[in-house]
Amino acid sequence: xxxxxxxxxxxGGQGTRLWPMSRANRPKQFIELxxxxxxxxxxxxxxxxxxxxxxPIVVTNAEYRFVVAEQVQEAGVAxxxxxxxxxxxxxxxxxASAAYYALDRDENAVLHILASDHAIxxxxxxxxxxxxxxxxxxxxxLVAFGIMPTRPDTGYGYIAVGDALINGASKVGRFxxxxxxxxxxxxxxxxxxxxxxxxxxxxxxxxxxxxEALAPExxxxxxxxxxxxxxxxxxxxxxxxxxxxxxxxxxxYAIFEKTERAAVLxxxxxxxxxxxxxxxxxxxxxDASGNVVLGPALLSNTTNAMVMTTxxxxxxxxxxxxxxxxxxxxxxVGRQSQAQRVGALVKQLxxxxxxxxxxxxxxxxxxxxxxxxxxxxADRFQVKRLFVKPGKKLSLQKHYHRSEHWxxxxxxxxxxxxxxxxxxxxxxxxxxxxxxxxxxANPGKIQLELIEVQTGAYxxxxxxxxxxxxxxxxx
Amino acid sequence: xxxxxxxxxxxGGQGTRLWPMSRANRPKQFIELxxxxxxxxxxxxxxxxxxxxxxPIVVTNAEYRFVVAEQVQEAGVAxxxxxxxxxxxxxxxxxASAAYYALDRDENAVLHILASDHAIxxxxxxxxxxxxxxxxxxxxxLVAFGIMPTRPDTGYGYIAVGDALINGASKVGRFxxxxxxxxxxxxxxxxxxxxxxxxxxxxxxxxxxxxEALAPExxxxxxxxxxxxxxxxxxxxxxxxxxxxxxxxxxxYAIFEKTERAAVLxxxxxxxxxxxxxxxxxxxxxDASGNVVLGPALLSNTTNAMVMTTxxxxxxxxxxxxxxxxxxxxxxVGRQSQAQRVGALVKQLxxxxxxxxxxxxxxxxxxxxxxxxxxxxADRFQVKRLFVKPGKKLSLQKHYHRSEHWxxxxxxxxxxxxxxxxxxxxxxxxxxxxxxxxxxANPGKIQLELIEVQTGAYxxxxxxxxxxxxxxxxx
Numbered sequence: 015x016x017x018x019x020x021x022x023x024x025x026g027g028q029g030t031r032l033w034p035m036s037r038a039n040r041p042k043q044f045i046e047l048x049x050x051x052x053x054x055x056x057x058x059x060x061x062x063x064x065x066x067x068x069x070p071i072v073v074t075n076a077e078y079r080f081v082v083a084e085q086v087q088e089a090g091v092a093x094x095x096x097x098x099x100x101x102x103x104x105x106x107x108x109x110a111s112a113a114y115y116a117l118d119r120d121e122n123a124v125l126h127i128l129a130s131d132h133a134i135x136x137x138x139x140x141x142x143x144x145x146x147x148x149x150x151x152x153x154x155x156l157v158a159f160g161i162m163p164t165r166p167d168t169g170y171g172y173i174a175v176g177d178a179l180i181n182g183a184s185k186v187g188r189f190x191x192x193x194x195x196x197x198x199x200x201x202x203x204x205x206x207x208x209x210x211x212x213x214x215x216x217x218x219x220x221x222x223x224x225x226e227a228l229a230p231e232x233x234x235x236x237x238x239x240x241x242x243x244x245x246x247x248x249x250x251x252x253x254x255x256x257x258x259x260x261x262x263x264x265x266x267y268a269i270f271e272k273t274e275r276a277a278v279l280x281x282x283x284x285x286x287x288x289x290x291x292x293x294x295x296x297x298x299x300x301d302a303s304g305n306v307v308l309g310p311a312l313l314s315n316t317t318n319a320m321v322m323t324t325x326x327x328x329x330x331x332x333x334x335x336x337x338x339x340x341x342x343x344x345x346x347v348g349r350q351s352q353a354q355r356v357g358a359l360v361k362q363l364x365x366x367x368x369x370x371x372x373x374x375x376x377x378x379x380x381x382x383x384x385x386x387x388x389x390x391x392a393d394r395f396q397v398k399r400l401f402v403k404p405g406k407k408l409s410l411q412k413h414y415h416r417s418e419h420w421x422x423x424x425x426x427x428x429x430x431x432x433x434x435x436x437x438x439x440x441x442x443x444x445x446x447x448x449x450x451x452x453x454x455a456n457p458g459k460i461q462l463e464l465i466e467v468q469t470g471a472y473x474x475x476x477x478x479x480x481x482x483x484x485x486x487x488x489x
Numbered sequence: 490x491x492x493x494x495x496x497x498x499x500x501g502g503q504g505t506r507l508w509p510m511s512r513a514n515r516p517k518q519f520i521e522l523x524x525x526x527x528x529x530x531x532x533x534x535x536x537x538x539x540x541x542x543x544x545p546i547v548v549t550n551a552e553y554r555f556v557v558a559e560q561v562q563e564a565g566v567a568x569x570x571x572x573x574x575x576x577x578x579x580x581x582x583x584x585a586s587a588a589y590y591a592l593d594r595d596e597n598a599v600l601h602i603l604a605s606d607h608a609i610x611x612x613x614x615x616x617x618x619x620x621x622x623x624x625x626x627x628x629x630x631l632v633a634f635g636i637m638p639t640r641p642d643t644g645y646g647y648i649a650v651g652d653a654l655i656n657g658a659s660k661v662g663r664f665x666x667x668x669x670x671x672x673x674x675x676x677x678x679x680x681x682x683x684x685x686x687x688x689x690x691x692x693x694x695x696x697x698x699x700x701e702a703l704a705p706e707x708x709x710x711x712x713x714x715x716x717x718x719x720x721x722x723x724x725x726x727x728x729x730x731x732x733x734x735x736x737x738x739x740x741x742y743a744i745f746e747k748t749e750r751a752a753v754l755x756x757x758x759x760x761x762x763x764x765x766x767x768x769x770x771x772x773x774x775x776d777a778s779g780n781v782v783l784g785p786a787l788l789s790n791t792t793n794a795m796v797m798t799t800x801x802x803x804x805x806x807x808x809x810x811x812x813x814x815x816x817x818x819x820x821x822v823g824r825q826s827q828a829q830r831v832g833a834l835v836k837q838l839x840x841x842x843x844x845x846x847x848x849x850x851x852x853x854x855x856x857x858x859x860x861x862x863x864x865x866x867a868d869r870f871q872v873k874r875l876f877v878k879p880g881k882k883l884s885l886q887k888h889y890h891r892s893e894h895w896x897x898x899x900x901x902x903x904x905x906x907x908x909x910x911x912x913x914x915x916x917x918x919x920x921x922x923x924x925x926x927x928x929x930a931n932p933g934k935i936q937l938e939l940i941e942v943q944t945g946a947y948x949x950x951x952x953x954x955x956x957x958x959x960x961x962x963x964x
Contacts, residue, residue, distance in 0.1 A: 331830050345802070345804065465872055467940045
């Protein structure tokens with residue numbers, strides 16, 4: 015029996031060019047950019063379209079482990095493994111770690127390396143390409159998916175297609191860095207060049223052999239990180255000491271540009287890396303006026319606009335080639351066609367302590383038990399809206415600087431205060447005095463929501479002492 | 490002894506062209522557009538600069554009576570009279586009513602008719618002009634302040650300056666409607682034309698005589714409205730039945746364009762009607778890049794921008810001639826130089842039930858006792874932040890569809906529930922069950938703030954039965 019394909023989803027990135035929607039605590043892959051599922055969830059859902067796929071390996075970092083687990087569960091797919099990277103070291107060691115992990119379980123494992131933040135229309139052409147790449151990978155090729163270019167795009171790396179192999183794949187001629195417009199136009203006119211999608215199909219065995227030969231430091235780091243990995247709840251934590259010895263290098267530089275085994279499969283399914291707002295605009299299929307509008311808006315005499323808003327009503331008048339992206343606390347306005355420049359602006363915001371938080375956190379934070387939205391912050395009080403998933407429990411905790419009032423507005427809460435248990439339902443409230451040891455749980459079948467009013471001289475998230483926790487955060 | 494000048498401040502307008510900041514429930518004149526005082530308050534403050542001014546008459550509508558009273562108090566000026574218009578009938582009857590009211594008290598009253606929403610630099614040139622106009626008014630002239638034009642503006646009406654009188658004033662040649670650009674350029678080149686500022690200096694006696702002769706319906710309506718007016722707390726309510734017979738006509742059409750007594754005083758102090766965002770931009774003195782920024786923002790490669798934001802951080806990249814105006818729930822983006830078009834867009838928003846509220850209400854509503862900010866609205870609950878001024882009391886009230894939880898976060902609350910009185914201080918809370926008769930008061934010396942969580946199937950403002958009220962709203 016031929017083993018199934020193991021999807022390896024890279025979900026640790028922190029894209030900044032889709033700011034203000036993409037932020038460090040919930041980047042691009044975890045937000046709903048294309049419909050009512052996150053890009054990561056859409057990536058998971060595509061796996062359901064082929065019987066060749068096994069349960070996925072998700073590679074991410076510790077900070078995203080709960081959002082990954084939650085979104086996997088919500089998407090209703092069988093969870094494979096969540097490998098946690100102890101540090102950001104680019105794609106070479108991330109893929110090598112996944113490859114060692116898979117190889118330890120099946121020496122014939124074939125891996126489909128997938129980005130978690132691309133938009134792909136998973137039609138028959140897509141699955142045909144997967145099958146062709148699978149066959150080539152089993153033949154010993156490290157296969158890059160190359161997208162047939164439809165315009166002289168300067169935002170992608172290119173691959174020159176070399177000598178044909180069987181089954182539609184070809185040897186790689188060479189890899190070309192993001193070109194200037196003249197070069198990109200020449201590639202398009204000339205033919206024989208495809209966009210490097212960052213998706214690959216590889217036999218773990220072949221990849222590891224090439225990695226050990228061409229990038230031994232990366233291979234050594236990955237081998238150690240997997241050998242010394244520790245299971246932690248639903249996660250596998252790669253060993254930090256080993257992992258951190260890996261050089262910061264992409265899989266393209268470390269392996270694909272050097273190996274004799276590199277192949278490319280030119281494909282023409284609908285694909286976008288959604289690398290910036292202009293790419294989202296293109297992927298969303300603009301209307302007859304060239305406008306894409308996600309969220310409440312009124313456009314008057316406006317063309318080629320990319321509008322996304324999470325709440326505020328956007329009104330645009332008399333503009334062409336404009337991007338307006340409005341989150342609760344930040345608004346970007348610029349040329350739609352120049353939206354790649356957002357990355358540089360985010361660097362500026364990050365460098366200034368006054369605006370740094372705008373690049374890091376959304377107003378809603380996700381926790382393993384649910385999460386909370388910051389509703390109002392004032393000098394000596396703040397208001398949060400908490401949501402707790404059915405059956406989940408927060409840590410047993412106390413605060414030294416704040417008291418809390420909880421008003422249940424949906425569902426049922428079980429509240430323990432200094433050992434005393436109360437059950438509260440909608441429209442009931444309870445007071446948690448400063449210094450009390452308390453715990454909140456949702457014993458019910460529906461989500462619990464409550465309004466929390468905190469008062470005190472210091473209201474930072476770090477005023478918390480956890481004495482017990484279902485999610486390994488105590489002590 | 491010569492009587493002082495009675496300022497008459499027209500504060501009933503509902504400008505839409507400064508949307509989303511200006512809204513029906515708190516229009517332009519009551520918001521902080523130029524510094525940390527509202528335009529209305531700045532108008533009041535200018536009165537302090539001359540000993541010739543008496544306490545002002547403010548003409549406004551019933552809906553704005555509490556915000557007017559609050560802002561008068563905050564500005565610390567002696568309150569004259571607040572005349573309440575029962576309906577919107579344009580400026581002729583508003584001014585005629587104020588003139589009758591003043592005439593009944595002093596037959597030699599001279600009135601300075603002022604807009605409440607203009608920006609004026611009150612320097613020596615301003616007060617000199619006031620004195621000149623005063624002298625001309627006492628000589629029997631109805632004096633319009635004409636601003637010496639500095640550019641061929643098409644947003645103002647013009648006045649052709651006629652034969653010179655004494656003291657710098659001249660007879661009016663003619664009034665000219667807002668011209669097209671060619672005409673405006675010709676006026677500027679030719680000279681002898683000034684902008685009609687909408688400010689006037691008139692002897693009440695002369696004005697009334699002219700009004701009775703030239704606009705008898707207006708005069709009759711105003712006479713009746715004043716004769717049958719009723720004092721209501723700090724306000725004088727003009728009689729609705731009489732007032733509503735007035736034709737909808739401006740004082741320019743009804744009187745100034747017809748009377749033989751019209752004079753114009755050309756002046757050159759710093760003045761703007763702040764008629765739209767481009768006018769605000771000009772009045773705010775753009776920086777070297779042509780940008781005006783009010784609120785948190787980062788501008789990169791951007792010129793001639795008008796930015797105002799009440800909260801969200803605005804980031805603009807690579808644009809010229811752009812206006813970005815961001816309130817909590819709506820954002821306008823358009824050309825700064827074309828911002829007059831906002832008025833038409835607001836009409837569109839108003840016509841759609843889904844967006845109508847965006848033109849009517851701000852998230853903060855002001856009440857005679859203080860006010861509240863809507864913090865969070867959900868299906869079966871909402872959260873408000875209430876503020877109650879020292880010594881003030883809300884009505885004795887009950888609700889049929891909602892329960893309320895109050896958490897005091899600042900100051901002291903006196904809460905009466907079904908006759909039972911409790912005093913709550915910071916960090917204490919209380920529950921108001923559905924149907925209870927309750928009352929909230931601030932017995933303290935500092936502002937009381939509390940967080941209110943409402944739960945219930947219907948949460949509309951109209952679910953309220955008032956049985957007693959300090960502000961005449963019960964029954």
